[in-house]
Amino acid sequence: MLTVHHLGISQSERIVWLCEELGIPYEYKRYDRDSVTRLAPAAYKALHPDGTAPVITDGNLVLPESGAIIEYIIAKYGNGKLTVGKDNPAFADHLFWLHYANASFMPNHMGGMFALMTGDKSDNPMLAMIDQRKANSYALAEKYLGRAPFFGGKDVSGADINMVFVLTTMRMFVPHDLSNSPNIRAYLQRIGARPAYQRAMAKAEPGMPPLLT
Numbered sequence: 001m002l003t004v005h006h007l008g009i010s011q012s013e014r015i016v017w018l019c020e021e022l023g024i025p026y027e028y029k030r031y032d033r034d035s036v037t038r039l040a041p042a043a044y045k046a047l048h049p050d051g052t053a054p055v056i057t058d059g060n061l062v063l064p065e066s067g068a069i070i071e072y073i074i075a076k077y078g079n080g081k082l083t084v085g086k087d088n089p090a091f092a093d094h095l096f097w098l099h100y101a102n103a104s105f106m107p108n109h110m111g112g113m114f115a116l117m118t119g120d121k122s123d124n125p126m127l128a129m130i131d132q133r134k135a136n137s138y139a140l141a142e143k144y145l146g147r148a149p150f151f152g153g154k155d156v157s158g159a160d161i162n163m164v165f166v167l168t169t170m171r172m173f174v175p176h177d178l179s180n181s182p183n184i185r186a187y188l189q190r191i192g193a194r195p196a197y198q199r200a201m202a203k204a205e206p207g208m209p210p211l212l213t
């Protein structure tokens, strides 16, 4: 049985959304963060040596890492849904955004996030550099969404599953003003209107409305 291990307020919300979007059977287990460290609790860290969320288990398999999990579930249980085939004109875009989400866009938030968490107000140029990279990432997303409704072209795909967390829950921790990003704002409204996304977020984070504006 496929089990999604969800750590509260974390990237594993993606995997809950993915399963709801595919409409597949799965077991759902939620873990609260350690109240002092705000990190994953011991029970979560015991799932896999990497110790971070998301993690899925499927029979004997224990798999961490958002992108790997998204590709695994779509390939194994997706029945052709949420994929963008090699003959689709958006094939390369889909691959780009699916990987860019965690390989570049998320890391471009980390300087700001750690500075906020540690209270570091330093004017270290590295923080300015990473902030500029984050601004470039938002600009890239805004431009792409001006020519396609979703990150994999005309339909929702695995690329959206990986990207939406960065534009919503991550933005609660590292704020970014979207007033000059009409395409991203319209995109988030499209995502927020999806019943599967609504079900997933109500399940993963009850009482925490997603940041869609």
Ligand SMILES: N[C@@H](CCC(=O)N[C@@H](CS)C(=O)NCC(=O)O)C(=O)O
Pocket (backbone or CB within 6 Å): 007, 009, 010, 011, 012, 038, 039, 040, 041, 051, 052, 053, 054, 064, 065, 066, 067, 102
């Ligand atoms: N690239 C990894 C990032 C995993 C990650 O950093 N997850 C955070 C939650 S958003 C985590 O587990 N934090 C708790 C901890 O490190 O104990 C993925 O997407 O799977």
